[in-house]
Amino acid sequence: MSIAITTQFICFxxxxxxxIIGALGVVLLESIVYSAFLLGGVFMSVAGLYxxxxxxxxxxxxxxVYVGAVNVLIIFAIMLVNKKEDLKPISDIKSRRxxxxxxxxxxxxxxxxxxxxxxxxxxxxQNSIGEESTIRIGEHLFSDYLLPFEVASVLLLMAMIGAxxxxxxxxxxxxxxxxxxxxxxxxxxxxxPLLTNKN
Numbered sequence: 001m002s003i004a005i006t007t008q009f010i011c012f013x014x015x016x017x018x019x020i021i022g023a024l025g026v027v028l029l030e031s032i033v034y035s036a037f038l039l040g041g042v043f044m045s046v047a048g049l050y051x052x053x054x055x056x057x058x059x060x061x062x063x064x065v066y067v068g069a070v071n072v073l074i075i076f077a078i079m080l081v082n083k084k085e086d087l088k089p090i091s092d093i094k095s096r097r098x099x100x101x102x103x104x105x106x107x108x109x110x111x112x113x114x115x116x117x118x119x120x121x122x123x124x125x126q127n128s129i130g131e132e133s134t135i136r137i138g139e140h141l142f143s144d145y146l147l148p149f150e151v152a153s154v155l156l157l158m159a160m161i162g163a164x165x166x167x168x169x170x171x172x173x174x175x176x177x178x179x180x181x182x183x184x185x186x187x188x189x190x191x192x193p194l195l196t197n198k199n
Contacts (some may be wrong), residue, residue: 013051018045040071050065057134073160 018027024044026035043066050059090096 008052011048015045015048015052018042019049033075036071036075036078039074040067043067044073055133055136069158070159 019042022038022045025038026042030036030037043062047059047067048064050056050062
């Protein structure tokens with residue numbers, strides 16, 4: 001085994017462990033800020049996996065779009081909202097955990113089945129398209145995958161609008177979702193610590 005193959009295997013192992021551990025941290029940690037930062041680490045590790053596959057354009061798009069836009073938007077939305085509310089007990093929490101666990105295990109079993117039943121063939125370096133990969137991606141993105149591309153852009157726009165609405169809800173006289181007047185006393189109580197600190 002050559003040094004290049006050994007280095008590639010070590011990098012793949014490290015990046016895979018970071019993706020798995022980071023994804024578990026995103027789901028299991030109670031602090032939403034830590035989850036958002038771990039999500040950024042997962043996105044960066046996925047970009048590293050793309051680099052190992054010689055997909056430099058996809059890796060750059062992963063960093064620019066997911067780390068530079070989506071993850072930053074999530075972090076800013078968390079920082080702007082900053083709602084300090086007491087957590088209320090969720091009704092039927094056991095049944096929800098059972099349902100979500102069964103769905104996750106079903107998806108995992110399907111992925112394992114696809115991995116084990118398909119014969120994954122390794123392409124030779126001579127067949128690499130190299131610089132033409134950007135042209136191929138552009139052709140497929142605006143022909144075969146045009147509808148999912150547009151749906152993803154609409155979903156990102158909806159997420160951005162939702163973050164703005166949540167962040168600005170405390171200064172609005174009416175709640176956009178219900179049309180009911182906002183409790184001004186509750187808003188003043190939330191700003192009391194800030195006013196006392198300034199004085």
